[in-house]
Amino acid sequence: MIADILTGAVRSGTSVMLASQGELISERAGVINLGTEGSMLAGALGGFAVTVWTGNPWLGALAGGGCGLLLSLLHAVLVVGFGANQLATGLAIMFFGIGLTSFFGRDFVSSQIVGFNPVPIPLLSDIPFVGGILFNHDPLTYLSVLLVPAIWYLLFRTRLGIMVRTAGEREDVLFASGLNPRLIRACAVLAGGFLAGLGGAQLSIAYTHSWVENMTAGRGVVAVALVIFASWKPQRAMLGAYLFGAAQALQLTVQQQGWAISPFFLFMFPYLLTLAALLLVERRKLSRTPEALGRVLAGDPGG
Amino acid sequence: MSLNPSPSVAAPAGARSAAAKRLLSWLRQLLVLAIPFALFGLFLLAYGVDPLELYGSMLVSTFGDLYGFGEVLLKATPFVLTGLAAALPAKAGLVNVGGEGQLAVGALFAAWFGVFYLGGLPAWIGIPAMLLAGALGGALWGLAIALLKVKGRLNETITSVLLNYVAVFLVGFFVHGPLKDPESFNWPFSPEIAPTLRLPIFDGTRLHVGFVIAAAIAAIVWFVLARTRLGYRIRVLGSNRLAAERAGMRIGRMYFWVLIAAGAIAGIAGMIEIAGIEGRLRATTGANFGYLGFLAAMMAWNHPLRLLLTAFVLGMISVAGNTLEIGSGLPASAVTILMGLVLFFILGGKRRRG
């Protein structure tokens, strides 16, 4: 049973994990994007549709990322270009994504695809207990795990990463170095949108193999919350996402075990867990919020 | 903007240029609202729907007869209240989207009290009691956001969205469980409330007095913000938190009560949905009304009286959404696209500080 929950944690946590890694890049550059929810939905539908049309889930995944990127382009333009309120703009993009996908998704509700399926890694997947949890997943999941150290390296060991982090701290310093902070922020938002879209695509073409209206059900918002929980560290965001996934997986396990817990409480649980995790981190208050982001979260005026 | 209480006795020349400036800013704001409608028209054209005809029929069905007008007001009522639930905190510098969940919990409380406790009471006491129950429910949900904000120092936007999901599941739990109508043949909804608890209806329409309640609350919120010492403090806080802190205002306490008041107002919207229209609680009661209210507030630049107008426009669009679905086969979600466009233009057209 524990193995089931842990396997489920990775399986249903991957979409959130991808989205949170993307959001982490964006927030490191000083932009919070609640539109991540919309980008995930767009990615889920776009990825699903392309997989239906081409039968190729890799193209689907790419298209999903592209759709997520397109929605985040709106965020970049409004927030970075026009200096609009980040939180409100993110919400608008979330609504827009919900409307757009339910409009264009009508025809795909009953479509079926093969999509991505778990590919057990030879030998490793045979290890008792651990093998099933870690080494029997779809290709996007493996990819997403590799992505975490890659993003860490990018952010903390390259000059590009320094540029991104400086955009989230002191844009005048970037300016003084002859770099364009707006451009860097916009690119970070777009990268975030791409990964959110990829996460959405993972949900529809690798996890559920279907398209359902509003199927992300707040995973994008959770991804945003997890980044804060993770104190803007990629490894911790991964952990948080799997925790959320485990809370989701609990639903299935409880149903299988036939325990008398209302499913509605199980549905609530992941969101409450996310809130609790946020509260826990905030209590200790040792994390260093990127300065530009801190101003947004505290509600100070300005983009 | 009339929210500015300064008794400005400017020179005539200054007044004229000020009037011109005001006119310009109005025009600019109108334009910001008009462009998305034009864009959505193009979108409609692409789907073979004549936008002029649609917008025309929207106007005709709204202003053509009393019934149509009543329908729009009916739709607009919850938007006014959930809009206030966003606008009031916005004036204090908060981005609260909790209206969605607060409305749901308000509806839950109203239905709960209506079904179990208030059924035997006469209308004059039952309806206000039910209204209070709704307000209480919304306020409790607002309390959660307020506590997380003030005690837990968590950003209210993120917590309010997360709690919206929780609220929907909470209502789901009740209509599938303790509040389920025993005679419903397993459909998830509550029993119907007593007829005495239904809001009185205006003749010739489906419109109930809920709209009057909503308008009155909007007027009260406007008065408090624009004309009272409390409102002055809220506006200082919303404009510059540091200045408010240095003026000795109790910021945490103000955030706390503003969020709870917003919750109570959205909760009343939930009660009105139950007592005015549905008569019973469903899992879908008031779905998306909180988000639409947020939109209405943004369209009104968070001004409580202008909110009446923007909620009305959104009411028109919602009614038109139905016509769209019936008349041309486009799903109602097409309207969400329009609303998204409107939001983007407002956000993009807004000056940095306002």
Next chain:
Amino acid sequence: MERENLLTEPLLSVRGLTKRFGSLTANRSIDLDVRKGSIHAILGENGAGKSTLMKMLYGVYKPDEGSVEIDGRPAELHPPAKARAQGVGMVFQDFRVVPALTVLDNIALAVEKGWGLRRRQLRRRIVDVSAKYGLAVDPDASVWELDLGQRQRLEIVKVLLMPGTRIIIFDEPTSVLVPQEVGAFLDMLRRLREDGYGILLITHKINEVLAVADEATVLRSGEIVFRAGQGEELAGERLIAAMMGDKTLKAVSRTAGGPDEAPAAMAVRGASIRGDHGELALEAFDLDLPAGRITGVAGISGSGQRELAEALFGLRPLASGTLEIGGKPMKPGVRSFIEAGVTLVSEDPVKESVVPGFTILEHMALDGYPLYPKGLGVDWSRLRAELTASPEAAALSVAAPDRRAETLSGGNIQRMVLARALIRRPGILIVSYPSRGLDIGTAYTVQRQLLEAAAQGAAVLLLSEDLDELFKLSDRLVVLAGKRLLGPYRPEEIDQAGIGRLMLKGESA
């Protein structure tokens, strides 16, 4: 001072440089040469146009008239990237660094190119340059952990590592240093000169100029009024005379202020204050603010001035210790401090006091000023009457009550905030940097108002970076250094050098 390279060709040469802001001419026909292996000092009082000139040379401003030559070839310096590409580097007074990043990250951002980063190679270059010029910085330390001197060294390393740097502009470099660090800094300048850099040193400290400069140019009101070094001898008195000009403004001086210790309006005992990141900013200090006296606070900026001011206004809780006003212990929170008659003029009024969209009149009701009731609303006409009748507002020429504050200049806002604080006739007045951003005339008015407030019995705490101002106004002086509060000292018993030694105390890092 006998250096033969005074005859070398200039690296940088400007002719007729002029910059106007609206009707104000900030720089008028400036001619200037910076030579290879030489130090050229630009002297002038605050507001003389030094910073405008330097910003033109670094490419921040585009000159309205005039020409620039580098190595005898016409050059365009605007924007800063162009100036850098031609070898002009600048060490700013307010450092252009990211506190959250490490020293190495900050340097990588500024001096490297491309997206990748060869950390090991860069670290070696940093270590080499630091060793060569005695600029000790730890490449892996986060910048927020560094003190101001270390941050300045980081800035200098950054400029030196930029490819092709030949001309270095230093903007008031010693203002962030304690007097005892200045010697090492000047040694470093000499070493840079030996290595052939052309150095432009912007300062208002004559002793430094006499110690290291080969040439000096004095600016006053945007024009060059004196040159020395090229034929003319560098002499202190002549430089001072040139800087001051024929200043006729009546300087302010203390009139009263007897030796007797007045009763303390505010008494702090054994107090510690934490900074923004939870670190201790000030440790275990005692402080009395006697009624009718001005207590000056000296210290290198960033030594806990902001934390102290905020704690004495209740904005920042004491980490330990007690604070009493009028003999009564204070409850935490700004409100009770305001009720006890404390008022604060913060160091950044534009950020901390201006409410966008509000008029001057509406601003007057903030800062603990009573919000006169009228029904549920506010009695604005009463407040307006008080504002217009107030001598303080008149003396400080506060803008019209119906002006929107965010349309005003920084100096105007400073005056509004000061007037608001003074109109209240506070029992305890905490003022941070009162004359910052004000012209000399207004600064004197403000200083007179502060003396007046003290004469009427207010206990004044004056935080300032200007030692002259502190000595002129204070009855007692305390010094912030190394997380400690030293003193009080009587200005008659200690001189500026003595205060400087104290500022260094505890700075053993």
